[in-house]
Amino acid sequence: MKQISAIIEQLDTALAGEWPDTAGIRQFSYSLQKQPDTGLLEWLSAQPCYPKFYWQQRDGDEEAAVCGDAYAFGNLSQAQDFIREYQDIPDLHIWGLNAFNADNDDAAFAANALFLPRIELCRKGTTYWLRCTVFSTRSLCDEARRTRLFLRSLVASRDLPPITSRVIQHQHLPAQPQWNELISQALTCIEQQQFDKVVLARKTTLTLSQPLNACAFLAASREVNHRCYHFMLAFTPQQAFLGSSPERLFLRDHTELFTEALAGTVANHPDDDEAQTLGEWLLNDGKNQRENLLVVDDICQRLQGGAHSLDVMPAEILRLRKVQHLRRSIHGELAEADDAGCLQRLQPTAAVAGLPRQAAREFIARYEPFDRQWYAGSAGYLSTEQSEFTVALRSAAVKGHQLELYAGAGIVAGSDAAQEWQEIENKAAGLRTLLEEHYTPAVQAG
Ligand SMILES: C=C(O[C@@H]1C=C(C(=O)O)C=C[C@H]1O)C(=O)O
Ligand SMILES: [Mg+2]
Structure with a gap:
């Protein structure tokens, strides 16, 4: 250097x-x-x-x-x-x-x-x-x-330390029985037409054998979690928030706006043919299409008056390491270059809150058993010419010996609690498996 x-x-x-x-x-x-x-x-x-x-x-x-x-x-x-x-x-x-x-x-x-x-x-x-x-x-x-x-x-650059933290204990909030109750409560509200979709999330607290180096952890994620934004804000040596998210909240280039509806999920598979079969199932599944189209509706409604010439692209499959998603890219022309306006209109989209937004947010505030804080917010930058924010998903808070992992899933008519639990397990696995995979035994033979 x-x-x-x-x-x-x-x-x-x-x-x-x-x-x-x-x-x-x-x-x-x-x-x-x-x-x-x-x-x-x-x-x-x-x-x-x-x-x-x-x-x-x-x-x-x-x-x-x-x-x-x-x-x-x-x-x-x-x-x-x-x-x-x-x-x-x-x-x-x-x-x-x-x-x-x-x-x-x-x-x-x-x-x-x-x-x-x-x-x-x-x-x-x-x-x-x-x-x-x-x-x-x-x-x-x-x-x-x-x-x-x-x-x-400022000091010279150094190699990142290896990840040696082991998971000693984990705790889900909500745990699976409470999750099942929460989903059935949400489904009742959907049936009663209080809202069409709500996104519910889980916080998993991992207790680690030693504090995690946030930069090393993010580097490990970047190495394997491709097609994602990688972000980290370190507040102190022990406290950081980071993630590897596939989702764009918005990119503004002068007055051009690029956003997307990323919602609807199936597992990935290491084998290409198996993954493709899963992807085709996803493209044709009613419940997942509903999840995605509600996000398209939400974004288009929210942009009314602020953007024109909105174009919604056909659904495509985004294949990630642990999951695959349905994505519809959305492009428009803004009336003016206004990032605060874009943020206010778009965050949180129906991909992470629900539809209608207000009713879904009230349900989350009332029944989700933890405060989301940075999770499902956004990370990025603004400048005169260009601004870009990613949705802060597949994310975690590093707090010394603890790592809090966040994952959520869109609940719509037809959602099944056990399948949605599996979906959040798969989403959390993007970061969680990095700890297990980097585990090297303390005592080595010889
Ligand atoms: C809420 C999350 O992901 C969102 C929910 C999805 C879904 O339910 O299918 C898919 C992508 C994201 O928009 C998360 O990763 O925590
Ligand atoms: Mg889903």
């Missing part, structure tokens, strides 16, 4: 110059001449500064490792206002998470964790760059000094 330390030295010289004692913003951007010796996640893992955020787009072509907060935002509208105010700074990016209940100001849990980083190491294709932002509402001069101190705390 010689290149990076050379850039940091150049930055230090720039920051040591004359700075005004007034509010303002400055950004420095340097391109890397060649690919760094280690990956971005390895670099991020080594850094002792929080918060840190990692993101990889699902086609694998865009990657970012960012850390330190130059400024933190109370909600996405504030973040958007900030980007608009400073739109002459070409590449201002704000990164982070929106909670499931991002629109509820009274919620006990933080609505979001969005920040303008001090430092960003990014990749697009084979191009790498490093960006540093100095922002102050009072004194750029003081902030430049703090940024220099911050840069001195």
